[in-house]
Amino acid sequence: MRLPTAAEVLIARQAAGAAGIDYNAPPPVLSTLPAGSLFETWRPKIHVLPPYGQIGDPCAHYNDPQTGLFHVGFLHNGTGISAVQTNDLVHYFDVNPNGNYTIVAGGANDPLAVFDGSVIPNGVGGEPTLLYTSVSHLPIHWTLPYTRGSESQSLAVTYDGGHNFTKLDRPPVIPVPPEGVDVTAFRDPYVFQNSDLDGTVGSSPGTWYATVSGGVHGVGPGIFLYRNQGPGFVNWEYLGEWWSEPANSTWGNGDWAKIWGYNFEVGNVFSLDESGYNVDGETFVTLGVEGSYAPIVAGATSMHAMLWASGSLSIPSGGNVTFEPTMAGVLDWGASGYAAAGKFLPATSQASQKSGAPDRFISYVWLSGDFFGGAAGFPGAQQSWQSALMLPRELKKQTISNVVNNDLVSETGSWRVEESSNSCAKLETMGIKIARETYKAMTSTPSFTEPKRKLSKSGTVPFGRSPATKYFVLNAQLSFPKSARTSGIQSGFKILGSNLESTTIYYQFSNESIVIDRSNTSAAALTTPLDTATESGRLRLFDLSKKCKSGDKSKGHEGSTEHRVKHNSMEADEDHIETLDLTIVVDNSILEVYANSRFALGTWVRPWYANSTGISFFHNGVGEVLFSNMTVYDGLYDAYPDRAT
Incomplete structure (x- = not known):
């Protein structure tokens, strides 16, 4: 696929004005508008996406040890990998002009496609080295018989700072799946270092490992583990199927981590402690799962989910090294959130040096198009771009302190009991927060506050002031009385509101969920x-x-519960329900909701009318809720200062 020139991109962006679209009038059938005329209508300002065209899986991230710049890669137009780079996790610059590719399909190993890969920062010859999936046969799907050798793992090296990854003139370094294994897939290699794994399998400290995601037909999803041997990164020893789960089984009852599915994709392995990344920390995995809630037929559309797990490593008697989850959860609850890829961002990077951040693991989640490919009739030609990566997220091991040791704690969920007594418990889970630099930039824009308010009647109450734009952050805390636990209460906010459209975000105790009602969103x-x-x-x-x-001594950053002053009269009692701490980010058509440093949900909203910027309180009239600490930061910022306007 030929990328458009910068001039063609500019022409497409100007087409919106030429089309004379009136955003104060009812929308026409959008597919009847000129090509490119909707380019700006729903385009975000601060999310990662190329200048033009479709973004796919995030992949091939790395921090360049020579420059300290963090490279964020992604599949682009189904043809190859492109990338942006950043020195602050706020502003992004295209690695190549016009978003051109850093690697494309068409070589001896990859005649048909380049799939996801990951980078060893100091690889072959000391240069950043990409281990990626080279594809020689299509179609590939977990419901279809697998053609052995259709996916292999190959190497490419950049000698010019990431502008181009040159494929090594050699066969794939991992050419086929393990012998005698009928795999569902064999792709998305992820390279990492792990002290616990070094000790478990007797490797030298600092050994590089690679996982390849997939599964086994008739058995279930899994991750295959390899160990690098030698300095050239061309010899990879197979250590076995490191992790497997029964087909379409669940963690616990499935409430807190959905289902394991039939096939794993994009598995990332990394080590975390309470501050962030630590090679000596606890082993975590993020993974995409493909499954189905319906009977399986060839070519069926999968259910996708983006999960995480943490656990222990061991070598069972007579077996190979295995990963055993001890807790699991959802990295992003959105139906279109998938294919997360992250990377170690050292304290020596430019971004971390500027912010004073420690070693971190930064993850980007793909916000795909409707139903992973665009709904039939979606105005793709008129929009001329599709999908985005969600905001960079810092992952860490998160502590929940001062918890009453009751039945809510003992369930198999997305947490684990670290300490307990007869009456109290300290829990651990995965912490998920917007990267501190990104959050600080978002909340450095003009702001206004809303006075705290207690609601008990059904209906909506407008804020005293509305954002001037569809680019804003809303921080708020909601506190509930103990009686809410067994009630039908629903309470939250209507955003992007006018008389003709709005999106409602609320919490309900009936199934302990944050709900995004988009039925009237556009x-x-x-x-x-x-x-x-x-x-x-x-x-x-x-x-x-x-x-x-049991006091949590871990440090937070802007946007975390630890750094917000609470004024909650409902916490005067010795026992109380944990406050709901919300950060709602609206970037035109992208909505991301974060809560309590351990919840994230990204989705699309696409409001049409120019005046759909209102915010209101929402309550269904059951019980009461206290809203407090509400601040709106209006306008966001431009993440792409070098792109044509």
Whole structure:
């Protein structure tokens, strides 16, 4: 696929004005508008996406040890990999002009496609080296018989700072799946270092490993593990199927980590402690899963989910090294959130040096198009771009302190009991927060506050002031009385509101979920197929007690619960329900909701009318809720200062 020139991109962006679209009038059938005319209508300002065209899986991230720049890669137009780079996790610059590719398909190993890969920063000859999936046969799907050798793992090296990855003139370094294994897939290699794994399998400290994601037909999804041998990164020893789960099984009852599916994709392995990345820390995995809630037929559309797990490593008697989860959860609850890829960002990087951040693991989640490919009738030609990467997220091991040790704690969920007594417990889970630099930039824009308010009546109450734009951050805290635990309460906010459209975000205790009601999110859905299904994700608000003295000493950053002053009269009691701490980010058509440093949900909203910027309180009239600490930061910023306007 030929990328458009910069001039063609500019012409497409100017087409919106030429089309004379009136955003104060009802929307037309969008597919009847000129090509490129909707380029700016829903385009975000601060999210990673190329200048033009379709973005796919994030992959091939790395921090360049020579420059300290962090490279964020992604599949582009289904043809190859492109990338942007950043020195602050706020502003991004195209690695190649016009978003041109850093690697494309068409070599001896990859005649048909280049799939995901990951980078060893000091690889072959000391240069950044990409281990990626080279594809020689299509189609590939977990419901189809697998053609052995269709996916292999090959090497490419950059000698020019990441502008081009040159494929090594040699066969794939991992040419085929393990012998005698009928795999569902064999792709998305991820390279990493892990002290626990070194000790478990007797490797030298600092050994590089690679996982390849897939599964086994008739058995279930899995991850295959390899160990590098020698300095050239061309010899990879197979250590076995490191992790496997029964087909379409669940973690616990499935409420907190959905289902394992039939096939794993994009597995990332990394080590975390309470501060962030630590090669000596606990082993975590993020992974995409493909499964189905319906009977399986050849060519069926998969259910996708983006999960995480943490656990222990061991070598069972007579077996190979294995990973055993001890807790699992959802990295992003959005139906379109998938294919996360992350990378170690050292304290020596430019971004971390500027912010004073420690070693971190930064992950980007792909916000795909409607139903992973665009709904039929979606105005793709008119928009001229599709999908984005969600905001960079810092992952760490998160502690939940001062928890009442009751039945809410003992369930198999996305947490684990670290300490407990007869009455109190300290829990651990994965912490998920917006990268501190990104958060600080978003909340450095003009702001206004809303006075705290207690609601008990059904309906909506407008904020005293609305954002001037569809680019804003809303921070808020919601506190509930103990009686809410068994009630039908629903409470939150309506955003992007006008008389004709709005999106409602609320928490409900009936299934312990944050709900995004998009049924009225866009008037354009009345004329054009747009996905407006309601989405939701589970978040347990635990019972907390001031009697418990287990105090979380981990450090947070801007946007975390630790750094917000609480004014909560409902916490005067010794025991109380954990406060819901919300950060809502609206970047035109992208909505991301973060809660309590351990929940994230990204989705599309696509409001049409120019005046759809209002914010209101929402309450369904059951019980009462206290809203406090509400601040709106309006305008966001331009993440692409070098791109044509």
